[in-house]
Amino acid sequence: MEEYQKLSLIDPQRVANLPTPDKLFLFLSCTGSIEYPGTERAVRIVGEKLGIEFIESVDQTCCTGYMLTCNAVNPQLALASTSRNLSIPQEMGLDVGVFCNGCYGYLRELAHLLHSNPAFKEVGDKANQALGREKFHGHTKIYHVQELWFRQLEKLTSLVKRPLTGLKIAAHYGCHYLANKDVAIDDAQYPTFHEEIYKALGATPVVYKERRACCGYSVGRGFTHREETVLPHITNKMLSAATAGVQLMTTTCPGCNTALDREQKTITARGNAVSIPVIDLSQLIAFALGAPVEQLGFKANTTPVLPVLERFIK
Amino acid sequence: MLNEGVLVIGGGVAGMQAAIDIAASGREVVLVDKERSLGGHVKEYGSLFPELTEGTLVVKQKAQIIKDNPKISVMLGSEVDRLTYADSNIKANFVSNGTINDQIFSAVVIATGFDNFEGKKYGEYGYDRYPGVITGIDFEHQEEAILKKPIKTAVFIKCVGSRDRSKGMPYCSKICCMYTAKQAAELKKAQPNAQVYVFYMDIRSNFKNGEEFVRSAMENQHIKYIRGRVGKVIPTNGRLLIRAEDTLMGVPLELEADLVVLATAMVPRESTKSLATQLGIKLDSNGFISPIPMTESENPMILTKGVFYAGACGFPCDVKDAINQGSAAAAGVLGYLQFNRRAAN
Numbered sequence: 001m002e003e004y005q006k007l008s009l010i011d012p013q014r015v016a017n018l019p020t021p022d023k024l025f026l027f028l029s030c031t032g033s034i035e036y037p038g039t040e041r042a043v044r045i046v047g048e049k050l051g052i053e054f055i056e057s058v059d060q061t062c063c064t065g066y067m068l069t070c071n072a073v074n075p076q077l078a079l080a081s082t083s084r085n086l087s088i089p090q091e092m093g094l095d096v097g098v099f100c101n102g103c104y105g106y107l108r109e110l111a112h113l114l115h116s117n118p119a120f121k122e123v124g125d126k127a128n129q130a131l132g133r134e135k136f137h138g139h140t141k142i143y144h145v146q147e148l149w150f151r152q153l154e155k156l157t158s159l160v161k162r163p164l165t166g167l168k169i170a171a172h173y174g175c176h177y178l179a180n181k182d183v184a185i186d187d188a189q190y191p192t193f194h195e196e197i198y199k200a201l202g203a204t205p206v207v208y209k210e211r212r213a214c215c216g217y218s219v220g221r222g223f224t225h226r227e228e229t230v231l232p233h234i235t236n237k238m239l240s241a242a243t244a245g246v247q248l249m250t251t252t253c254p255g256c257n258t259a260l261d262r263e264q265k266t267i268t269a270r271g272n273a274v275s276i277p278v279i280d281l282s283q284l285i286a287f288a289l290g291a292p293v294e295q296l297g298f299k300a301n302t303t304p305v306l307p308v309l310e311r312f313i314k
Numbered sequence: 315m316l317n318e319g320v321l322v323i324g325g326g327v328a329g330m331q332a333a334i335d336i337a338a339s340g341r342e343v344v345l346v347d348k349e350r351s352l353g354g355h356v357k358e359y360g361s362l363f364p365e366l367t368e369g370t371l372v373v374k375q376k377a378q379i380i381k382d383n384p385k386i387s388v389m390l391g392s393e394v395d396r397l398t399y400a401d402s403n404i405k406a407n408f409v410s411n412g413t414i415n416d417q418i419f420s421a422v423v424i425a426t427g428f429d430n431f432e433g434k435k436y437g438e439y440g441y442d443r444y445p446g447v448i449t450g451i452d453f454e455h456q457e458e459a460i461l462k463k464p465i466k467t468a469v470f471i472k473c474v475g476s477r478d479r480s481k482g483m484p485y486c487s488k489i490c491c492m493y494t495a496k497q498a499a500e501l502k503k504a505q506p507n508a509q510v511y512v513f514y515m516d517i518r519s520n521f522k523n524g525e526e527f528v529r530s531a532m533e534n535q536h537i538k539y540i541r542g543r544v545g546k547v548i549p550t551n552g553r554l555l556i557r558a559e560d561t562l563m564g565v566p567l568e569l570e571a572d573l574v575v576l577a578t579a580m581v582p583r584e585s586t587k588s589l590a591t592q593l594g595i596k597l598d599s600n601g602f603i604s605p606i607p608m609t610e611s612e613n614p615m616i617l618t619k620g621v622f623y624a625g626a627c628g629f630p631c632d633v634k635d636a637i638n639q640g641s642a643a644a645a646g647v648l649g650y651l652q653f654n655r656r657a658a659n
């Protein structure tokens with residue numbers, strides 16, 4: 001058994017407690033839609049193969065997480081938006097699937113605040129009332145699709161059409177999923193469930209030194225920290241992956257993906273040539289399940305993806 | 315007839331000393347410990363700071379005195395799980411091998427000692443998960459094996475659990491600066507080529523010869539003391555990558571180690587908490603026994619009529635202090651028994 005497997009602390013009980021829904025509300029990610037539209041498509045494709053239908057709504061707005069991270073909005077505004085956003089799936093009688101760690105973390109946290117503090121709930125209720133919407137009751141459940149995929153790992157394995165034999169893949173889990181330690185299915189310090197997914201797809205998981213280092217996104221792209229602070233950090237992370245022989249990296253958050261993919265151009269320009277394609281875990285799974293490559297939107301990536309995936313396309 | 319039997323709960327160094335001093339006056343003492351041998355934590359220690367006396371020798375010497383005094387009956391493998399007042403006496407319930415007995419005593423010394431903070435609560439250090447990460451108490455228990463296994467680099471992390479309000483423990487455990495210096499020096503003595511680092515927030519060595527002891531670890535054994543917290547331990551290629559900050563130099567730091575020792579906090583035992591509560595004895599906000607104010611007590615270890623305490627159940631302390639408290643509690647018990655005698659006559 002490999003070192004990472006011996007250290008695994010995936011919580012089987014939490015995994016077993018996850019549902020295998022046939023319908024979910026798809027909470028769209030602003031960053032996802034703008035930066036990597038292929039991600040959303042991939043989520044739908046994988047969902048379809050697993051028998052999950054995703055319903056969306058044009059009424060849904062941003063989860064407000066990014067604004068909060070950058071202190072750009074008053075928290076009250078975030079509470080009101082969350083209450084409104086979550087009242088939409090509530091009205092449809094659906095639970096929520098997200099494909100962005102940021103949406104996941106903020107929705108969970110804000111929903112918890114709304115639900116546990118009457119004063120906060122009132123902020124949300126007032127907003128919904130003013131908009132003629134139903135009050136948000138706080139019972140809507142929020143899942144990240146990565147855990148729903150892992151829940152049905154066996155089924156996924158049986159559906160693989162393009163086994164990724166020999167492909168060295170490494171994970172970037174992202175802080176905003178793992179930091180939810182009371183609900184995440186894996187341990188924040190040394191998570192391993194993405195590696196299990198790679199193996200199920202026939203690929204070779206690579207554990208690199210900086211796998212738990214932050215992507216630098218929310219602080220990195222000009223909002224709160226200067227380039228001199230963040231670039232060395234991302235450089236360090238990507239070089240550590242390169243040293244470990246990583247050929248492809250996956251994320252579960254369009255924000256992380258943006259930082260790790262787009263910044264490679266700058267890293268290279270500053271003298272550290274690095275080229276590791278970074279895609280969403282759902283894109284990887286959809287690809288392995290045989291989805292047409294054109295639908296996966298790899299053209300949106302800064303670091304070219306196809307050179308490493310081409311050999312699996314018949 | 316006047317009941318003059320005394321119960322000492324806990325056969326660590328504090329309880330052993332209390333039993334010895336009470337029995338020296340000819341009173342009957344029952345010394346009870348839930349474990350199979352006397353000595354408490356210290357029976358497992360190689361050496362004791364600062365003189366490096368062997369811990370087992372201290373325990374053996376006291377155990378011999380106890381054995382030689384027929385006034386002390388030792389009950390091992392027996393736990394006191396209930397104390398209740400019975401007139402002016404105290405009734406104790408003993409649980410051993412699933413059977414329960416009770417007995418009445420005129421006075422009780424609570425010397426239940428301390429427990430160890432669970433290293434696992436710091437997920438970032440990987441205790442109980444990453445091979446090579448142990449606690450200070452594990453070091454004492456496995457010292458021989460640890461010193462034998464070749465080590466290139468060892469890292470000691472202090473204040474793990476202690477002084478961390480987020481873990482609910484605002485207090486300093488008082489002795490871990492000393493035992494860390496002791497363990498680091500022992501390691502270096504056994505393996506002079508090993509690189510040994512200690513990460514610290516402060517160095518608190520307020521014991522007689524304490525400062526000199528720690529200095530000697532730094533200057534004579536060349537243990538490298540780095541001021542800063544370790545942020546993370548990351549298992550990498552079979553070794554342990556340490557991510558830390560050197561706050562004196564203002565730089566982040568990385569090194570690979572084979573052994574990481576967490577100086578985990580000394581915490582109150584659950585059994586101390588429940589026994590004290592049963593008798594209406596106050597606990598401090600951390601769950602240690604709370605003494606009554608100095609201005610209101612005739613003996614430093616008295617808690618209430620006939621009930622005394624000694625050792626680490628009151629607060630983290632070193633062996634000497636635990637022994638001193640054991641003697642002080644014995645003095646209190648004897649005074650109390652004498653007073654009862656006079657009152658009965």
Ligand SMILES: Cc1cc2nc3c(=O)[nH]c(=O)nc-3n(C[C@H](O)[C@H](O)[C@H](O)COP(=O)(O)OP(=O)(O)OC[C@H]3O[C@@H](n4cnc5c(N)ncnc54)[C@H](O)[C@@H]3O)c2cc1C
Nearest residue numbers: 324326327328348354355362363394427428625626632633
């Ligand atoms: C890693 C480490 C290294 C240390 N090194 C040193 C050193 O080098 N020098 C030094 O001076 N000090 C050292 N110490 C401190 C030392 O361990 C304490 O000072 C000492 O153990 C305190 O003794 P005690 O009798 O109060 O408690 P303990 O040693 O904890 O003994 C208490 C006893 O009570 C028993 N007990 C508890 N509850 C019950 C019950 N309900 N019924 C029956 N029995 C019960 C327990 O089984 C135990 O045997 C070290 C501590 C640690 C954690």
Ligand code: SF4
Nearest residue numbers: 473476486487490491
């Ligand atoms: S004695 Fe030293 S190591 Fe222990 S808690 Fe206090 S400062 Fe930290």
